[in-house]
Amino acid sequence: MAIPIDNTPKFQAYAHPEVIVSTEWLADHLGAPGLVVVESDEDVLLYEVGHISGAAKIDWHTDLNDAVVRDYINGHGFQALMNRHGISRDDTIVIYGDNKNWWATYALWVFTLFGHPDVRLLDGGREKWIAEGRPVTTDVAPVAEGSYPLVARNDENIRAFRDDVVAHLGKPLIDVRSPEEYSGERTHMPNYPQEGALRGGHIPGALSVPWARAVSEDGTYKSRAELETLYLTDAGLQKGDDIIAYCRIGERSSHSWFALKYLLGFETVRNYDGSWTEWGSLVRAPIAVGAEPGRV
Amino acid sequence: MTDFTPPALRDTRDGFLELDERSRLEFLLEFANDLPPLPVHYAEHEDELERVEECQSPVFIIVDVDDDVVTVHATAPLEAPTTRGFASILVHGLTGLASQAVLDCPEDFPLTLGLTKIVSPLRLRGLSGMLWRIKRQVAEKSVTG
Numbered sequence: 001m002a003i004p005i006d007n008t009p010k011f012q013a014y015a016h017p018e019v020i021v022s023t024e025w026l027a028d029h030l031g032a033p034g035l036v037v038v039e040s041d042e043d044v045l046l047y048e049v050g051h052i053s054g055a056a057k058i059d060w061h062t063d064l065n066d067a068v069v070r071d072y073i074n075g076h077g078f079q080a081l082m083n084r085h086g087i088s089r090d091d092t093i094v095i096y097g098d099n100k101n102w103w104a105t106y107a108l109w110v111f112t113l114f115g116h117p118d119v120r121l122l123d124g125g126r127e128k129w130i131a132e133g134r135p136v137t138t139d140v141a142p143v144a145e146g147s148y149p150l151v152a153r154n155d156e157n158i159r160a161f162r163d164d165v166v167a168h169l170g171k172p173l174i175d176v177r178s179p180e181e182y183s184g185e186r187t188h189m190p191n192y193p194q195e196g197a198l199r200g201g202h203i204p205g206a207l208s209v210p211w212a213r214a215v216s217e218d219g220t221y222k223s224r225a226e227l228e229t230l231y232l233t234d235a236g237l238q239k240g241d242d243i244i245a246y247c248r249i250g251e252r253s254s255h256s257w258f259a260l261k262y263l264l265g266f267e268t269v270r271n272y273d274g275s276w277t278e279w280g281s282l283v284r285a286p287i288a289v290g291a292e293p294g295r296v
Numbered sequence: 297m298t299d300f301t302p303p304a305l306r307d308t309r310d311g312f313l314e315l316d317e318r319s320r321l322e323f324l325l326e327f328a329n330d331l332p333p334l335p336v337h338y339a340e341h342e343d344e345l346e347r348v349e350e351c352q353s354p355v356f357i358i359v360d361v362d363d364d365v366v367t368v369h370a371t372a373p374l375e376a377p378t379t380r381g382f383a384s385i386l387v388h389g390l391t392g393l394a395s396q397a398v399l400d401c402p403e404d405f406p407l408t409l410g411l412t413k414i415v416s417p418l419r420l421r422g423l424s425g426m427l428w429r430i431k432r433q434v435a436e437k438s439v440t441g
Contacts, residue, residue: 042352043353043375043376043377043378043379044321044378044414044415044416044419045321045324045325045328045377045378045381046375046377048321048322048325048377049325049377059416061415061416061418061419062413062414062415062416098375099352127375249418
Protein backbone atom coordinates (compact mmCIF):
# COMPACT_ATOMS: atom_id res chain seq x y z
CA MET A 1 0.00 0.00 0.00
CA ALA A 2 1.51 3.29 -1.03
CA ILE A 3 2.22 5.86 1.66
CA PRO A 4 0.73 9.23 0.65
CA ILE A 5 2.95 12.18 -0.11
CA ASP A 6 3.07 15.28 2.04
CA ASN A 7 0.75 17.96 0.67
CA THR A 8 2.36 20.87 2.47
CA PRO A 9 2.09 23.90 0.11
CA LYS A 10 5.84 24.68 0.36
CA PHE A 11 6.58 21.20 -0.99
CA GLN A 12 3.98 21.43 -3.74
CA ALA A 13 6.01 24.24 -5.29
CA TYR A 14 9.08 22.02 -5.60
CA ALA A 15 9.80 20.06 -8.77
CA HIS A 16 9.52 16.74 -6.84
CA PRO A 17 7.31 17.13 -3.79
CA GLU A 18 7.20 13.36 -3.35
CA VAL A 19 10.75 13.17 -1.93
CA ILE A 20 10.42 15.47 1.06
CA VAL A 21 8.23 15.31 4.16
CA SER A 22 7.57 17.52 7.16
CA THR A 23 7.91 16.66 10.82
CA GLU A 24 4.15 16.92 11.15
CA TRP A 25 3.61 14.44 8.32
CA LEU A 26 6.06 12.02 9.90
CA ALA A 27 4.43 12.31 13.30
CA ASP A 28 1.09 11.43 11.64
CA HIS A 29 2.47 8.45 9.70
CA LEU A 30 5.00 7.03 12.16
CA GLY A 31 4.44 3.32 12.63
CA ALA A 32 2.53 2.87 9.39
CA PRO A 33 3.26 -0.48 7.72
CA GLY A 34 5.68 -0.01 4.88
CA LEU A 35 7.30 3.08 6.35
CA VAL A 36 10.87 2.84 7.61
CA VAL A 37 12.66 5.75 9.27
CA VAL A 38 16.44 5.98 9.02
CA GLU A 39 18.75 8.23 11.02
CA SER A 40 22.06 9.20 9.47
CA ASP A 41 24.27 11.66 11.34
CA GLU A 42 27.66 13.29 11.18
CA ASP A 43 28.05 12.57 14.90
CA VAL A 44 28.01 8.81 15.43
CA LEU A 45 26.65 9.04 19.00
CA LEU A 46 23.54 11.11 18.41
CA TYR A 47 21.36 8.09 17.65
CA GLU A 48 22.36 6.64 21.04
CA VAL A 49 21.49 9.92 22.74
CA GLY A 50 17.96 9.55 21.40
CA HIS A 51 16.21 8.85 18.08
CA ILE A 52 12.78 8.84 16.52
CA SER A 53 10.93 5.73 17.67
CA GLY A 54 11.57 2.78 15.40
CA ALA A 55 14.32 4.54 13.41
CA ALA A 56 17.19 2.45 12.11
CA LYS A 57 20.72 3.80 12.46
CA ILE A 58 22.57 3.78 9.16
CA ASP A 59 25.95 5.44 9.39
CA TRP A 60 27.52 6.76 6.22
CA HIS A 61 31.06 6.08 7.46
CA THR A 62 30.66 2.58 8.79
CA ASP A 63 27.68 1.18 6.85
CA LEU A 64 27.75 2.71 3.38
CA ASN A 65 31.45 2.70 2.56
CA ASP A 66 33.65 -0.12 1.31
CA ALA A 67 36.09 -1.11 4.05
CA VAL A 68 39.15 -1.22 1.81
CA VAL A 69 38.70 0.76 -1.39
CA ARG A 70 37.59 4.38 -1.44
CA ASP A 71 34.13 3.60 -2.81
CA TYR A 72 30.62 2.78 -1.67
CA ILE A 73 29.38 -0.70 -0.83
CA ASN A 74 28.24 -2.81 -3.77
CA GLY A 75 24.93 -4.54 -4.39
CA HIS A 76 25.75 -7.41 -2.04
CA GLY A 77 26.71 -5.04 0.74
CA PHE A 78 23.58 -2.95 0.26
CA GLN A 79 21.40 -6.04 0.22
CA ALA A 80 22.98 -7.26 3.46
CA LEU A 81 22.55 -3.84 5.05
CA MET A 82 18.87 -3.63 4.06
CA ASN A 83 18.25 -7.18 5.29
CA ARG A 84 19.89 -6.45 8.63
CA HIS A 85 17.43 -3.60 9.12
CA GLY A 86 14.44 -5.48 7.78
CA ILE A 87 13.96 -3.01 4.92
CA SER A 88 12.02 -4.17 1.84
CA ARG A 89 12.38 -2.85 -1.70
CA ASP A 90 8.82 -1.51 -1.60
CA ASP A 91 9.20 0.28 1.74
CA THR A 92 8.93 4.05 1.91
CA ILE A 93 12.12 5.24 3.59
CA VAL A 94 12.31 8.57 5.38
CA ILE A 95 15.84 9.70 6.21
CA TYR A 96 16.79 12.40 8.72
CA GLY A 97 19.94 13.53 10.49
CA ASP A 98 21.82 16.25 12.35
CA ASN A 99 23.17 19.59 11.21
CA LYS A 100 20.48 20.50 8.68
CA ASN A 101 20.44 16.99 7.20
CA TRP A 102 23.83 17.31 5.57
CA TRP A 103 24.80 13.65 6.19
CA ALA A 104 21.21 12.47 5.81
CA THR A 105 21.22 13.74 2.21
CA TYR A 106 24.55 11.96 1.66
CA ALA A 107 22.93 8.69 2.80
CA LEU A 108 19.89 9.46 0.64
CA TRP A 109 22.20 9.97 -2.34
CA VAL A 110 23.74 6.51 -1.73
CA PHE A 111 20.26 4.93 -1.45
CA THR A 112 19.51 6.58 -4.81
CA LEU A 113 22.62 4.96 -6.34
CA PHE A 114 20.86 1.67 -5.62
CA GLY A 115 17.61 2.94 -7.06
CA HIS A 116 15.50 2.36 -3.98
CA PRO A 117 12.18 3.55 -5.40
CA ASP A 118 10.74 5.61 -2.55
CA VAL A 119 13.21 7.56 -0.39
CA ARG A 120 12.25 10.85 1.24
CA LEU A 121 14.00 13.43 3.36
CA LEU A 122 12.60 14.74 6.66
CA ASP A 123 12.76 18.51 6.16
CA GLY A 124 14.60 20.10 9.09
CA GLY A 125 15.98 16.78 10.27
CA ARG A 126 16.76 15.79 13.81
CA GLU A 127 17.07 19.28 15.22
CA LYS A 128 13.64 20.39 14.05
CA TRP A 129 11.99 17.23 15.39
CA ILE A 130 13.60 17.78 18.79
CA ALA A 131 13.06 21.56 18.80
CA GLU A 132 9.35 20.90 18.34
CA GLY A 133 9.37 18.76 21.45
CA ARG A 134 8.54 15.59 19.55
CA PRO A 135 9.43 12.34 21.29
CA VAL A 136 12.74 10.53 20.95
CA THR A 137 13.73 7.25 22.52
CA THR A 138 16.83 5.25 23.28
CA ASP A 139 14.97 1.98 22.70
CA VAL A 140 16.17 -0.21 19.88
CA ALA A 141 13.62 -2.88 19.07
CA PRO A 142 14.92 -6.03 17.40
CA VAL A 143 14.05 -6.22 13.73
CA ALA A 144 13.19 -9.31 11.69
CA GLU A 145 15.68 -9.99 8.92
CA GLY A 146 14.39 -8.74 5.58
CA SER A 147 14.64 -10.04 2.02
CA TYR A 148 15.93 -7.21 -0.13
CA PRO A 149 16.78 -8.05 -3.75
CA LEU A 150 20.32 -7.93 -5.11
CA VAL A 151 20.50 -4.65 -7.02
CA ALA A 152 23.61 -3.41 -8.81
CA ARG A 153 24.79 0.05 -7.87
CA ASN A 154 24.25 2.52 -10.74
CA ASP A 155 26.79 5.35 -10.82
CA GLU A 156 25.76 6.60 -14.28
CA ASN A 157 23.28 9.35 -13.57
CA ILE A 158 24.05 11.02 -10.27
CA ARG A 159 27.71 10.29 -9.60
CA ALA A 160 30.70 11.99 -11.24
CA PHE A 161 34.24 10.66 -11.21
CA ARG A 162 37.46 12.58 -11.77
CA ASP A 163 37.48 12.03 -15.54
CA ASP A 164 33.86 13.16 -15.76
CA VAL A 165 34.87 16.40 -14.07
CA VAL A 166 37.82 16.90 -16.45
CA ALA A 167 35.44 16.44 -19.39
CA HIS A 168 32.97 18.78 -17.72
CA LEU A 169 35.33 21.76 -17.28
CA GLY A 170 33.66 24.83 -18.73
CA LYS A 171 30.19 23.56 -17.82
CA PRO A 172 28.46 24.41 -14.52
CA LEU A 173 30.35 23.25 -11.44
CA ILE A 174 29.08 24.14 -7.98
CA ASP A 175 31.58 24.31 -5.12
CA VAL A 176 29.56 24.15 -1.91
CA ARG A 177 32.40 24.63 0.59
CA SER A 178 33.01 27.71 2.73
CA PRO A 179 34.41 30.82 1.01
CA GLU A 180 37.78 30.25 2.73
CA GLU A 181 38.05 26.72 1.37
CA TYR A 182 36.96 27.94 -2.07
CA SER A 183 39.54 30.70 -2.24
CA GLY A 184 42.32 28.47 -0.91
CA GLU A 185 43.26 30.81 1.94
CA ARG A 186 46.02 29.31 4.01
CA THR A 187 46.26 29.97 7.73
CA HIS A 188 49.29 31.73 9.15
CA MET A 189 50.16 28.70 11.24
CA PRO A 190 53.18 26.88 9.92
CA ASN A 191 52.79 23.22 8.95
CA TYR A 192 49.02 23.43 9.15
CA PRO A 193 47.73 20.86 6.73
CA GLN A 194 44.99 21.93 4.37
CA GLU A 195 42.23 19.62 5.38
CA GLY A 196 42.76 16.43 3.43
CA ALA A 197 44.39 17.98 0.37
CA LEU A 198 47.88 19.09 -0.59
CA ARG A 199 46.70 22.28 -2.28
CA GLY A 200 43.95 24.84 -1.59
CA GLY A 201 41.59 26.53 -4.01
CA HIS A 202 38.82 25.35 -6.30
CA ILE A 203 38.21 23.66 -9.63
CA PRO A 204 38.56 26.37 -12.33
CA GLY A 205 35.23 27.79 -13.37
CA ALA A 206 33.39 26.47 -10.31
CA LEU A 207 30.77 28.75 -8.77
CA SER A 208 30.81 29.24 -5.02
CA VAL A 209 27.46 28.48 -3.39
CA PRO A 210 28.05 27.33 0.20
CA TRP A 211 25.71 24.45 0.99
CA ALA A 212 23.99 25.93 4.03
CA ARG A 213 22.61 28.82 1.98
CA ALA A 214 19.97 26.39 0.71
CA VAL A 215 18.43 26.01 4.16
CA SER A 216 16.94 28.25 6.81
CA GLU A 217 17.99 28.53 10.46
CA ASP A 218 15.72 25.65 11.44
CA GLY A 219 17.36 23.37 8.91
CA THR A 220 14.46 23.25 6.46
CA TYR A 221 15.11 23.87 2.80
CA LYS A 222 14.20 27.34 1.59
CA SER A 223 11.17 27.87 -0.63
CA ARG A 224 11.24 27.24 -4.37
CA ALA A 225 11.38 30.97 -5.03
CA GLU A 226 14.25 31.49 -2.58
CA LEU A 227 16.21 28.58 -4.05
CA GLU A 228 15.72 29.99 -7.55
CA THR A 229 17.11 33.31 -6.37
CA LEU A 230 20.11 31.56 -4.81
CA TYR A 231 21.04 29.22 -7.65
CA LEU A 232 19.62 30.94 -10.74
CA THR A 233 19.55 34.67 -10.17
CA ASP A 234 22.60 34.91 -7.92
CA ALA A 235 24.82 32.03 -9.04
CA GLY A 236 23.80 32.22 -12.68
CA LEU A 237 22.62 28.67 -13.30
CA GLN A 238 20.12 28.29 -16.12
CA LYS A 239 17.26 25.91 -16.78
CA GLY A 240 18.58 22.84 -18.54
CA ASP A 241 22.12 23.12 -17.17
CA ASP A 242 24.16 19.96 -16.72
CA ILE A 243 25.60 20.40 -13.22
CA ILE A 244 28.28 18.74 -11.08
CA ALA A 245 28.50 19.63 -7.39
CA TYR A 246 31.45 18.97 -5.08
CA CYS A 247 32.87 19.80 -1.66
CA ARG A 248 35.52 17.86 0.31
CA ILE A 249 34.31 14.26 0.15
CA GLY A 250 30.88 14.79 -1.38
CA GLU A 251 29.02 15.12 1.90
CA ARG A 252 27.93 18.74 1.70
CA SER A 253 27.51 18.57 -2.06
CA SER A 254 24.89 15.82 -1.65
CA HIS A 255 22.84 18.35 0.28
CA SER A 256 23.04 20.77 -2.65
CA TRP A 257 22.53 17.94 -5.16
CA PHE A 258 19.21 17.23 -3.45
CA ALA A 259 18.12 20.86 -3.74
CA LEU A 260 19.16 21.22 -7.38
CA LYS A 261 17.70 17.93 -8.56
CA TYR A 262 14.54 17.43 -6.53
CA LEU A 263 13.52 20.89 -5.43
CA LEU A 264 14.52 22.92 -8.48
CA GLY A 265 14.12 20.11 -10.99
CA PHE A 266 17.48 20.21 -12.78
CA GLU A 267 17.48 16.93 -14.64
CA THR A 268 21.21 16.30 -14.81
CA VAL A 269 22.92 16.85 -11.47
CA ARG A 270 25.82 14.72 -10.37
CA ASN A 271 27.75 14.58 -7.11
CA TYR A 272 31.55 14.40 -7.46
CA ASP A 273 32.33 12.43 -4.31
CA GLY A 274 36.08 12.47 -4.89
CA SER A 275 35.67 16.20 -4.40
CA TRP A 276 38.48 18.37 -3.07
CA THR A 277 40.27 15.61 -1.16
CA GLU A 278 40.89 14.05 -4.57
CA TRP A 279 41.19 17.07 -6.89
CA GLY A 280 43.29 19.11 -4.45
CA SER A 281 45.90 16.35 -4.24
CA LEU A 282 45.85 15.26 -7.86
CA VAL A 283 49.11 15.74 -9.74
CA ARG A 284 48.70 18.46 -12.40
CA ALA A 285 44.98 18.99 -11.82
CA PRO A 286 44.23 22.65 -12.65
CA ILE A 287 43.37 24.83 -9.66
CA ALA A 288 42.01 28.36 -9.35
CA VAL A 289 42.63 30.40 -6.21
CA GLY A 290 40.94 33.53 -4.94
CA ALA A 291 37.33 34.60 -4.86
CA GLU A 292 36.66 34.46 -8.61
CA PRO A 293 35.69 31.26 -10.48
CA GLY A 294 38.71 31.58 -12.73
CA ARG A 295 39.23 30.47 -16.29
CA VAL A 296 39.26 26.92 -17.49
CA MET B 297 59.17 -1.30 23.09
CA THR B 298 58.01 0.87 25.98
CA ASP B 299 54.47 2.18 25.82
CA PHE B 300 54.56 5.87 26.72
CA THR B 301 50.79 6.11 27.01
CA PRO B 302 50.05 7.79 30.35
CA PRO B 303 48.40 5.52 32.96
CA ALA B 304 45.00 7.22 32.91
CA LEU B 305 44.78 6.89 29.13
CA ARG B 306 45.90 3.29 29.37
CA ASP B 307 43.01 2.64 31.76
CA THR B 308 40.66 4.30 29.33
CA ARG B 309 41.97 2.16 26.51
CA ASP B 310 41.53 -1.01 28.58
CA GLY B 311 38.03 0.10 29.42
CA PHE B 312 37.11 0.38 25.73
CA LEU B 313 38.81 -2.83 24.66
CA GLU B 314 37.06 -4.89 27.33
CA LEU B 315 33.67 -4.01 25.85
CA ASP B 316 31.85 -5.21 22.77
CA GLU B 317 31.48 -2.66 19.97
CA ARG B 318 28.00 -1.44 20.79
CA SER B 319 28.98 -0.91 24.43
CA ARG B 320 32.06 1.04 23.36
CA LEU B 321 29.76 3.69 21.89
CA GLU B 322 27.86 3.84 25.19
CA PHE B 323 31.18 4.20 27.02
CA LEU B 324 32.18 7.09 24.74
CA LEU B 325 28.82 8.68 25.48
CA GLU B 326 29.56 8.44 29.21
CA PHE B 327 32.75 10.40 28.60
CA ALA B 328 30.77 12.94 26.61
CA ASN B 329 28.44 13.45 29.56
CA ASP B 330 31.45 13.83 31.84
CA LEU B 331 33.24 16.69 30.10
CA PRO B 332 33.92 19.29 32.81
CA PRO B 333 32.67 22.82 32.11
CA LEU B 334 35.27 25.50 31.41
CA PRO B 335 36.57 27.36 34.47
CA VAL B 336 35.11 30.85 34.80
CA HIS B 337 38.07 32.69 33.30
CA TYR B 338 38.00 30.69 30.08
CA ALA B 339 34.21 30.58 29.95
CA GLU B 340 34.35 34.37 29.85
CA HIS B 341 37.31 34.53 27.44
CA GLU B 342 36.63 31.84 24.88
CA ASP B 343 38.68 33.75 22.34
CA GLU B 344 41.77 32.57 24.21
CA LEU B 345 41.03 28.98 23.27
CA GLU B 346 42.31 27.25 20.17
CA ARG B 347 39.86 25.86 17.66
CA VAL B 348 40.42 22.21 16.72
CA GLU B 349 40.06 22.57 12.94
CA GLU B 350 40.13 18.80 12.44
CA CYS B 351 36.62 18.60 13.93
CA GLN B 352 33.57 19.57 11.91
CA SER B 353 31.90 20.86 15.09
CA PRO B 354 33.23 23.92 16.90
CA VAL B 355 35.63 22.39 19.45
CA PHE B 356 38.06 24.56 21.42
CA ILE B 357 40.90 23.64 23.74
CA ILE B 358 43.39 25.38 25.99
CA VAL B 359 46.21 24.01 28.06
CA ASP B 360 47.65 25.50 31.26
CA VAL B 361 51.11 24.55 32.46
CA ASP B 362 51.84 25.59 36.05
CA ASP B 363 54.98 24.37 37.76
CA ASP B 364 55.21 21.72 35.09
CA VAL B 365 51.71 20.40 35.82
CA VAL B 366 49.41 20.28 32.81
CA THR B 367 45.70 21.07 32.90
CA VAL B 368 43.60 20.60 29.76
CA HIS B 369 40.34 22.48 29.23
CA ALA B 370 37.96 21.89 26.34
CA THR B 371 34.55 22.91 25.15
CA ALA B 372 32.33 21.28 22.52
CA PRO B 373 28.61 21.63 21.75
CA LEU B 374 26.07 19.36 23.44
CA GLU B 375 24.79 18.30 20.03
CA ALA B 376 28.25 16.91 19.18
CA PRO B 377 28.56 14.06 21.70
CA THR B 378 31.35 12.26 19.82
CA THR B 379 33.67 15.24 19.95
CA ARG B 380 32.66 15.90 23.57
CA GLY B 381 33.58 12.30 24.32
CA PHE B 382 36.97 12.67 22.64
CA ALA B 383 37.68 15.93 24.45
CA SER B 384 36.64 14.40 27.75
CA ILE B 385 38.97 11.42 27.31
CA LEU B 386 41.92 13.78 26.87
CA VAL B 387 40.88 16.22 29.60
CA HIS B 388 40.64 13.39 32.12
CA GLY B 389 43.62 11.50 30.75
CA LEU B 390 46.19 14.28 30.50
CA THR B 391 45.28 16.70 33.28
CA GLY B 392 47.69 16.51 36.21
CA LEU B 393 50.59 15.09 34.24
CA ALA B 394 54.05 16.56 33.88
CA SER B 395 54.75 18.27 30.54
CA GLN B 396 57.11 15.56 29.37
CA ALA B 397 54.56 12.83 30.04
CA VAL B 398 52.09 14.63 27.78
CA LEU B 399 54.70 15.20 25.09
CA ASP B 400 55.61 11.50 25.19
CA CYS B 401 52.04 10.34 24.63
CA PRO B 402 52.01 8.36 21.38
CA GLU B 403 50.39 10.07 18.38
CA ASP B 404 48.51 6.92 17.47
CA PHE B 405 46.63 6.69 20.78
CA PRO B 406 43.28 7.39 19.06
CA LEU B 407 43.68 4.31 16.90
CA THR B 408 44.28 1.99 19.86
CA LEU B 409 40.87 2.38 21.47
CA GLY B 410 39.00 -0.19 19.39
CA LEU B 411 36.85 2.59 17.92
CA THR B 412 38.27 2.65 14.42
CA LYS B 413 35.64 0.40 12.90
CA ILE B 414 32.57 1.77 14.67
CA VAL B 415 33.49 5.44 14.73
CA SER B 416 35.53 5.54 11.48
CA PRO B 417 39.06 6.76 10.82
CA LEU B 418 37.77 10.04 9.42
CA ARG B 419 36.02 10.95 12.68
CA LEU B 420 39.02 9.83 14.74
CA ARG B 421 41.05 12.55 13.02
CA GLY B 422 39.21 14.91 15.35
CA LEU B 423 40.69 13.11 18.36
CA SER B 424 44.13 13.11 16.73
CA GLY B 425 43.77 16.82 16.05
CA MET B 426 42.94 17.51 19.69
CA LEU B 427 45.91 15.46 20.88
CA TRP B 428 48.52 17.08 18.62
CA ARG B 429 47.24 20.59 19.45
CA ILE B 430 47.37 19.82 23.18
CA LYS B 431 50.92 18.57 22.80
CA ARG B 432 51.91 21.61 20.76
CA GLN B 433 50.47 23.98 23.36
CA VAL B 434 52.28 22.09 26.15
CA ALA B 435 55.55 22.36 24.23
CA GLU B 436 55.04 26.11 23.71
CA LYS B 437 54.03 26.78 27.30
CA SER B 438 56.79 24.66 28.82
CA VAL B 439 59.43 26.67 26.99
CA THR B 440 58.05 30.11 27.78
CA GLY B 441 56.24 29.31 31.06
